[in-house]
Amino acid sequence: MTDKGSNAGEPSRFGRVFRFVTHYWLLSPVLFGSLVIARIASTLVDVTVPIASGRLVDAVASGSRDDPAPALWALALLVSLAAIFQVSRQLVTFLLNRMSARAITAIGRDAFAKVQRFSSDWHANSFAGATVRKITRGMNAFDTFTDTLAFNLAPALIVVIGVTVTFTLRWPVLGALVGACIVVFIAASVALSILWVSPANRAAREMDSRLSGTLADSVSGNPTVKSFAAEGREDALFAGVAAKWASRSIVAWDRGAWTGLAQALMLIVLQAVMLTTGIYLWREGRASPGDIASLIATQFLITGYLRDIAQNVRQIQRTINDMDDVLDFRDADFDVADKPGAKALKVDRGAIAFDDVTFRYKGARGPVFANFSLEIPAGQRVGLVGHSGSGKSTFVKLIQRLYDLEGGAIRIDGQDISAVTQASLREAVGLVPQDPILFHRSLAENVAYGRPGTSIDEIREAARLAHAAEFIEGLPKGYDTLVGERGVKLSGGERQRVAIARAILANTPVLVLDEATSSLDSISERLIRQAIERLSAGRTTIVVAHRLSTIQRLDRILVFDHGEVVEDGTHDALLARPQGTYRRLLEVQLGAGEIVDAAQ
Ligand code: ADP
Numbered sequence: 382m383t384d385k386g387s388n389a390g391e392p393s394r395f396g397r398v399f400r401f402v403t404h405y406w407l408l409s410p411v412l413f414g415s416l417v418i419a420r421i422a423s424t425l426v427d428v429t430v431p432i433a434s435g436r437l438v439d440a441v442a443s444g445s446r447d448d449p450a451p452a453l454w455a456l457a458l459l460v461s462l463a464a465i466f467q468v469s470r471q472l473v474t475f476l477l478n479r480m481s482a483r484a485i486t487a488i489g490r491d492a493f494a495k496v497q498r499f500s501s502d503w504h505a506n507s508f509a510g511a512t513v514r515k516i517t518r519g520m521n522a523f524d525t526f527t528d529t530l531a532f533n534l535a536p537a538l539i540v541v542i543g544v545t546v547t548f549t550l551r552w553p554v555l556g557a558l559v560g561a562c563i564v565v566f567i568a569a570s571v572a573l574s575i576l577w578v579s580p581a582n583r584a585a586r587e588m589d590s591r592l593s594g595t596l597a598d599s600v601s602g603n604p605t606v607k608s609f610a611a612e613g614r615e616d617a618l619f620a621g622v623a624a625k626w627a628s629r630s631i632v633a634w635d636r637g638a639w640t641g642l643a644q645a646l647m648l649i650v651l652q653a654v655m656l657t658t659g660i661y662l663w664r665e666g667r668a669s670p671g672d673i674a675s676l677i678a679t680q681f682l683i684t685g686y687l688r689d690i691a692q693n694v695r696q697i698q699r700t701i702n703d704m705d706d707v708l709d710f711r712d713a714d715f716d717v718a719d720k721p722g723a724k725a726l727k728v729d730r731g732a733i734a735f736d737d738v739t740f741r742y743k744g745a746r747g748p749v750f751a752n753f754s755l756e757i758p759a760g761q762r763v764g765l766v767g768h769s770g771s772g773k774s775t776f777v778k779l780i781q782r783l784y785d786l787e788g789g790a791i792r793i794d795g796q797d798i799s800a801v802t803q804a805s806l807r808e809a810v811g812l813v814p815q816d817p818i819l820f821h822r823s824l825a826e827n828v829a830y831g832r833p834g835t836s837i838d839e840i841r842e843a844a845r846l847a848h849a850a851e852f853i854e855g856l857p858k859g860y861d862t863l864v865g866e867r868g869v870k871l872s873g874g875e876r877q878r879v880a881i882a883r884a885i886l887a888n889t890p891v892l893v894l895d896e897a898t899s900s901l902d903s904i905s906e907r908l909i910r911q912a913i914e915r916l917s918a919g920r921t922t923i924v925v926a927h928r929l930s931t932i933q934r935l936d937r938i939l940v941f942d943h944g945e946v947v948e949d950g951t952h953d954a955l956l957a958r959p960q961g962t963y964r965r966l967l968e969v970q971l972g973a974g975e976i977v978d979a980a981q
C-alpha cells in the first residue's frame with residue numbers, strides 16, 4: 382500500500398469514517414430515509430407519552446364522574462401513542478435489518494475485491510490471518526456503529542434536545558444554563574474520545590491484528606512446527622504477542638474508564654448547577670415547590686440520557702477505530718495499477734520482447750535486471766536455466782506484470798504490457814508455478830479453475846494429458862476429492878500435475894512453467910515432460926527448469942547469471958562449448974561421464 386492514510390490527524394480520520402458510513406447507508410437511500418423518519422417519529426411519540434399521561438391525570442382530576450368521555454379520550458390517546466411507539470420502534474428494526482445487511486455485505490465485498498487486487502508484493506508482506514481479521518472486524522464494527530447510533534445515540538440526543546427546549550420555554554435562564562452544560566459535556570466527551578482514547582485503541586487494535594496473523598501463520602505452518610517439535614517455541618511466540626496485546630489493551634481500556642469517571646463528575650456538576658439555580662429561583666419567589674419537583678425529575682431524566690450518550694460515544698468511537706483498517710484498504714492505491722483507459726491485450730501469436738528493462742525489488746540494494754534486452758519469437762519454446770537467485774523467477778513474474786519496471790518495457794506482440802489491463806495480460810499468460818496453491822475445493826473445481834464452466838469430460842481429458850488422471854481416478858472420491866487447505870492433502874508432484882491440467886484447460890497463447898518438474902521423481906518427471914511437450918505445441922512457452930533433462934528438447938535454452946543471459950542456443954550448441962556454464966551445470970547433474978556419451 383502506497384497511501385496508508387495513517388498519518389492523518391484524528392479529526393480527519395473521523396471525517397473519513399463518517400464519509401465511509403454515509404456512503405454505505407446511502408446505498409439504499411429510500412431505506413435510509415424511511416429509517417430516519419421512523420426513528421424520529423418513534424422517539425417523539427415516546428417523549429409525548431408522559432404528556433398524554435398528564436392529560437389523563439388532568440381529565441380525571443378536573444372532570445365529572447357522570448361524564449367520563451374526556452378521561453376515556455385521554456386514555457385512548459395514551460394507549461394509541463403507546464401502540465404507535467411500539468410499532469414504529471419495530472419498524473426501525475425491520476428497516477435497519479435490511480439496510481445493515483445490504484451495507485455490511487457491500488463493505489465485505491468491496492474490501493475483498495480491493496485486497497484481491499493488491500500487488501503480489503502486498504500479499505507477500507501481509508499476514509493472511511490479519512487481513513481476514515481486519516475485514517471481518519470492519520464489517521462487525523459497521524454493524525455495531527449503525528445499531529448504536531439508531532437505537533441508542535440518536536434517540537438519546539433527540540430526547541435531551543427536546544427536553545432542554547421545553548425546559549427553556551418554562552425557565553429561559555435555567556434552560557440556557559442546562560443547555561450550555563450539555564454542550565460542554567458532549568463536546569468534552571467527544572474530544573476525550575477522539576484525542577485521547579482513540580489513539581490507544583488503535584495501538585491495541587494493531588496488536589489484535591498481529592495476534593490473529595501470528596495464530597494463522599503458526600496454524601497453517603503446523604506441519605513444519607510438528608516436524609521440528611516446535612510447539613513450545615510457537616507457544617512462546619504467541620505468548621509474546623499476546624502479552625503486548627494485553628498491555629496495550631489495558632492502556633486503551635483504562636483510558637476508557639478514566640473518560641467514564643470524568644463524564645460522571647461532569648454530570649454531578651450539571652446536577653449541582655440545576656439544583657442550585659432551582660433553589661435560587663425558589664428564594665426569589667419565581668419557582669414553586671412543584672416547580673422544584675419537576676426540576677428534579679427533569680434533571681434525573683437528562684443526566685440519565687447523558688450517561689447513555691457518554692457510553693454510546695465510547696462505543697461509537699471504538700467501532701470507528703475498528704473500521705480504520707477497512708478504510709485503509711479502501712483508500713490505498715494499487716502498487717501495480719491499470720493505466721486509465723487501459724485496453725485489453727490482443728495476442729495473436731505471442732511474441733515476447735524485453736526492451737532495455739531495469740528492475741529492482743522494493744528495498745533491494747541492486748537491480749535484478751539492468752538494461753536487459755531479449756526477444757522471444759512467437760511460438761518459440763524456451764528453457765531458462767541458471768543458479769538459484771540468477772533471476773529466472775523474477776523474469777517470469779515480470780512477464781505477468783506482478784511488479785512494475787524501473788525502466789524499459791516488456792512487449793507482447795508489440796504491446797507494452799504496462800499499458801494494457803492486468804486481467805487481459807494474465808488471461809493471456811498461463812502459469813504453472815513452482816509450488817502451486819490449490820483451493821480447498823474438489824479436484825474437478827481445481828482443474829477447472831483455468832476455465833470455469835468446463836464440462837467434466839474436458840476436465841478428465843485435461844487431467845489425462847497432464848498425467849493427473851492416474852492418481853485422481855485412484856482416489857475413492859475421484860474428481861470430487863477435497864484437497865485440503867492450499868492442497869496439503871496432495872503430494873508436490875500431484876499438485877503440480879493438477880496445475881498443469883489447469884493450464885491445459887486455460888489454453889493461453891503464452892505459457893510459463895516455473896520449475897514445474899523440480900519436485901517430481903524421475904518417472905513423474907518424464908510423464909510431465911511429455912505433458913509439457915503436448916501443452917507447449919504451438920504456443921510461446923517459457924520453462925524454468927532446475928532439471929536440465931526437462932528442457933533438452935526445447936527450441937532454445939537461455940542461461941541466466943546475475944540477471945544476464947550468459948548463454949543462448951540449443952542444447953546441442955550449448956553442450957558443444959567446453960567451458961560453458963550450461964555444460965558445467967549438466968555435468969554437475971549427470972556426472973561427467975554421461976555428458977561425453979550424450980555429446981557423441
Ligand atoms: P531464481 O528464480 O533464478 O532462483 P529469483 O528471480 O527468484 O531467482 O531471484 C532473483 C534475485 O531477486 C535474488 O537475489 C532474490 O533474492 C531476489 N528476490 C526475489 N524475490 C524477491 C522479493 N520478493 N523481494 C526482494 N528480493 C527478491
Ligand code: MG
Pocket residue numbers: 773774775
Ligand atoms: Mg525461482
